Amino acid sequence: MLNIKNLSAGVKDKNILNNVNLKINKGEFHVIMGTNGTGKSTLGNILTGKDNYEITKGDIIYKNKSILDLPPEERAYLGIFMSFQYPIAIPGVNTMHFMRTAVNSIRKSQNKDEIEPAEFIKTFKKILNLIDLKDEFTKRNVNEGFSGGEKKRFEIVQMILLNPQLIILDETDSGLDIDALKIVAKGINSFRKKNNAFILITHYHRILKYLNPDYVHVMLDGTIVKSGGESLALELEEKGYDWIK
Amino acid sequence: MKSTKSQYYLNHEQWKYTKINHFKDYNFNYTPDYNFNNIVNKKCQNNEILLYNGRFIQAGNEINRNNIIVYNIKEALNKNIQHLNDLFKKIVPKYDDLYIHNNNNYFSEGYYLYIPKNLTINKPIIINNITDTINKKTFTNYRNFIFCDKNSKVKIINYNSSEMKVCTNIVNELYIDNDAELEIIAKSNKPKTQQIYNFSANINRNSKLIYHAFDFGGKFIKNNYHINLNNLGGECLFNGFNIAKSNDYIDNYIEIFHNNKNTRSELNYKIISTGKSKSILFAKAIIKKNSSNCEAYQNNHNLILSEKSIIHSNPQLEIYNDNVQCSHGSTTGQIDDEIIYYMRTRGINIKESKKLILEGFLSDIINNVSIKLFVDNLNSIIKQYLQNLQNENF
Numbered sequence: 082m083l084n085i086k087n088l089s090a091g092v093k094d095k096n097i098l099n100n101v102n103l104k105i106n107k108g109e110f111h112v113i114m115g116t117n118g119t120g121k122s123t124l125g126n127i128l129t130g131k132d133n134y135e136i137t138k139g140d141i142i143y144k145n146k147s148i149l150d151l152p153p154e155e156r157a158y159l160g161i162f163m164s165f166q167y168p169i170a171i172p173g174v175n176t177m178h179f180m181r182t183a184v185n186s187i188r189k190s191q192n193k194d195e196i197e198p199a200e201f202i203k204t205f206k207k208i209l210n211l212i213d214l215k216d217e218f219t220k221r222n223v224n225e226g227f228s229g230g231e232k233k234r235f236e237i238v239q240m241i242l243l244n245p246q247l248i249i250l251d252e253t254d255s256g257l258d259i260d261a262l263k264i265v266a267k268g269i270n271s272f273r274k275k276n277n278a279f280i281l282i283t284h285y286h287r288i289l290k291y292l293n294p295d296y297v298h299v300m301l302d303g304t305i306v307k308s309g310g311e312s313l314a315l316e317l318e319e320k321g322y323d324w325i326k
Numbered sequence: 327m328k329s330t331k332s333q334y335y336l337n338h339e340q341w342k343y344t345k346i347n348h349f350k351d352y353n354f355n356y357t358p359d360y361n362f363n364n365i366v367n368k369k370c371q372n373n374e375i376l377l378y379n380g381r382f383i384q385a386g387n388e389i390n391r392n393n394i395i396v397y398n399i400k401e402a403l404n405k406n407i408q409h410l411n412d413l414f415k416k417i418v419p420k421y422d423d424l425y426i427h428n429n430n431n432y433f434s435e436g437y438y439l440y441i442p443k444n445l446t447i448n449k450p451i452i453i454n455n456i457t458d459t460i461n462k463k464t465f466t467n468y469r470n471f472i473f474c475d476k477n478s479k480v481k482i483i484n485y486n487s488s489e490m491k492v493c494t495n496i497v498n499e500l501y502i503d504n505d506a507e508l509e510i511i512a513k514s515n516k517p518k519t520q521q522i523y524n525f526s527a528n529i530n531r532n533s534k535l536i537y538h539a540f541d542f543g544g545k546f547i548k549n550n551y552h553i554n555l556n557n558l559g560g561e562c563l564f565n566g567f568n569i570a571k572s573n574d575y576i577d578n579y580i581e582i583f584h585n586n587k588n589t590r591s592e593l594n595y596k597i598i599s600t601g602k603s604k605s606i607l608f609a610k611a612i613i614k615k616n617s618s619n620c621e622a623y624q625n626n627h628n629l630i631l632s633e634k635s636i637i638h639s640n641p642q643l644e645i646y647n648d649n650v651q652c653s654h655g656s657t658t659g660q661i662d663d664e665i666i667y668y669m670r671t672r673g674i675n676i677k678e679s680k681k682l683i684l685e686g687f688l689s690d691i692i693n694n695v696s697i698k699l700f701v702d703n704l705n706s707i708i709k710q711y712l713q714n715l716q717n718e719n720f
Contacts, residue, residue: 129671132663153670162671169668173686182682183672190673222686243672 082107082278083247088139089303090127096137097123099303105247110279110292114314115300116322121282122166124300125249128280129163130156143247158190162245164236166252166282170224176235177219180205180242187243208241211271213264229256237268248272250281254288266291286314299325338421340550340579343606343638354495355432356464364458377455380435380468380494392447395440399469402438409473409501410438417499417526419552425522429497433469441508443475450481450511450697457488465522468496474533477505481697487515487542494519500527500535504557507534509696513704515542517574526552532559538695539566540704542711543574543603551580555589565694567596570603570635571715577606582622584613590621596691597628598684599635600715606638611654615646624654629661629687681712 083105091097097120105111113121127134128141130153140147148156171179185195196204202219209218212234224232233253240248250269254262266288273279281294289297289311297313298305299322307313307325360379370376372386375396382398389396402410418426437453459466474480502508521544529535541547553562568576582591597605611622624641641654661683669679685708692708695701 131667153667154673154675157671157673165668169662169664171665171669171683171686173689174682175686175689179669179672179682182674182678183669186673186675186678239672 160246
């Protein structure tokens with residue numbers, strides 16, 4: 082599904098990613114861990130097509146095609162989604178209006194008709210409830226006045242509603258209390274399918290016990306330096322990162 | 327007759343940003359010829375007051391049924407109406423203003439509107455002005471007077487749109503008597519109009535004015551609002567936006583005088599500016615020395631969407647009493663690229679993202695309007711308007 086080949090990238094004169102290689106198949110769940118400022122979020126931003134980064138080397142092959150030249154919305158049409166580390170507020174834009182516009186944009190790219198408003202509302206509320214958010218959420222504005230936990234949960238709602246195939250979860254677990262963590266993990270697990278794949282960026286093992294990932298990678302100084310199974314995350318939590326350096 | 331009294335306005339701050347030199351050769355005493363055949367077949371809605379080039383033509387059945395009185399202003403002045411005799415030309419500011427002076431002397435059109443005591447109607451009165459005259463370098467003077475009697479509660483929607491090249495000098499005087507409430511929605515779209523508009527209101531005990539000003543552009547629009555909270559419990563909510571494009575010029579001066587104790591004012595105003603347009607908001611709340619327990623709040627937020635458009639924002643508080651609650655704030659910026667990126671990752675393209683952001687930006691202003699039907703209508707107008715605005719490459 083995804084093949085990141087010898088990817089090096091940065092901003093202006095600063096190199097952030099150095100020769101990253103990562104291959105992800107359908108149905109797999111990958112975790113990327115690493116110290117602060119090591120390039121994990123940059124990788125997420127580059128996968129979703131954020132401007133301001135310069136790709137100096139390598140390629141990103143998704144569904145057998147390079148996506149480097151595609152803008153963010155076209156990557157979304159191809160099924161790439163990121164749950165943001167810091168979801169941004171959109172003042173005055175209602176959650177329902179926002180999500181219906183997003184759903185219809187993606188449907189349009191697939192030559193499908195717009196979703197019936199009644200059907201959309203029903204689906205939206207069902208997903209909100211699954212993530213333990215009340216119906217009143219439909220009347221609020223996107224991330225405006227949301228608590229940290231609500232923001233993260235709403236990202237998961239968006240993920241389920243937009244039905245992507247490659248999901249990047251950028252520190253979706255940070256800032257969540259134990260109950261919220263379980264709800265978010267439940268939402269993620271409910272969405273795991275044979276034809277989609279996940280990349281979770283995290284600092285902690287605590288969410289992994291609910292998710293049972295297939296692979297854990299360690300990124301240091303913009304490079305994936307070690308890969309293993311879930312046990313690697315436990316080892317990191319115990320020993321820190323120095324033993325890998 | 328050309329005015330020679332240019333010294334009248336030069337020193338007042340309300341003209342601080344306004345370039346009016348081009349008016350010096352204009353004629354301020356012009357009464358256009360009307361072709362009434364153009365409106366002879368125009369049917370008036372039940373709740374409508376129909377004006378033609380500022381002149382009162384007819385009122386709908388519901389207006390008459392509710393004992394609301396509408397006259398042509400000149401006709402009303404001949405009827406010896408006590409409150410009109412007492413208040414006409416007295417609500418406008420006391421300082422000399424050239425354009426008010428000209429209007430005082432030369433007004434030719436306008437209406438008198440009386441809202442009876444104890445009248446409450448939820449359905450808004452629609453004042454619809456059809457403009458079809460073209461006047462170059464000449465100003466037509468409209469003069470309107472509204473009196474809301476005690477304990478009345480009404481809403482007025484004022485539609486004032488024209489594609490014609492017109493120059494108007496309008497003076498409105500409003501008096502709201504005790505325990506009354508008036509909500510006014512003034513929606514205006516006049517891309518080729520040059521207009522000087524003075525709106526003055528005296529608000530009496532426990533009375534409230536809610537004024538919504540929605541300007542969708544104009545060649546030269548100069549609005550001066552003078553609100554006087556004259557008695558205990560008087561309140562004014564001033565709410566509005568302007569969307570300026572191309573070479574539009576929209577200049578708002580709003581002064582709210584807290585002339586008595588326990589009065590309250592709130593200003594919420596937003597500007598979206600594109601092209602080479604220029605928008606100005608100069609807002610001032612003045613709390614007099616003896617006006618304790620007053621509240622005055624001013625919020626102004628602006629989005630500037632092109633390199634060549636200009637916004638001046640100047641919210642001011644002048645406070646001469648220690649026992650008050652006041653705040654003011656103003657922000658001017660561009661659309662946040664991080665928001666656009668976030669929306670694009672959800673499949674919403676740049677154009678649609680910006681449209682949604684701008685709709686959201688105006689939403690709290692629009693939601694302050696109490697008339698649901700108008701809110702829906704305004705939302706769809708804004709959607710269409712923003713779609714067209716995107717041709718300005720922001």
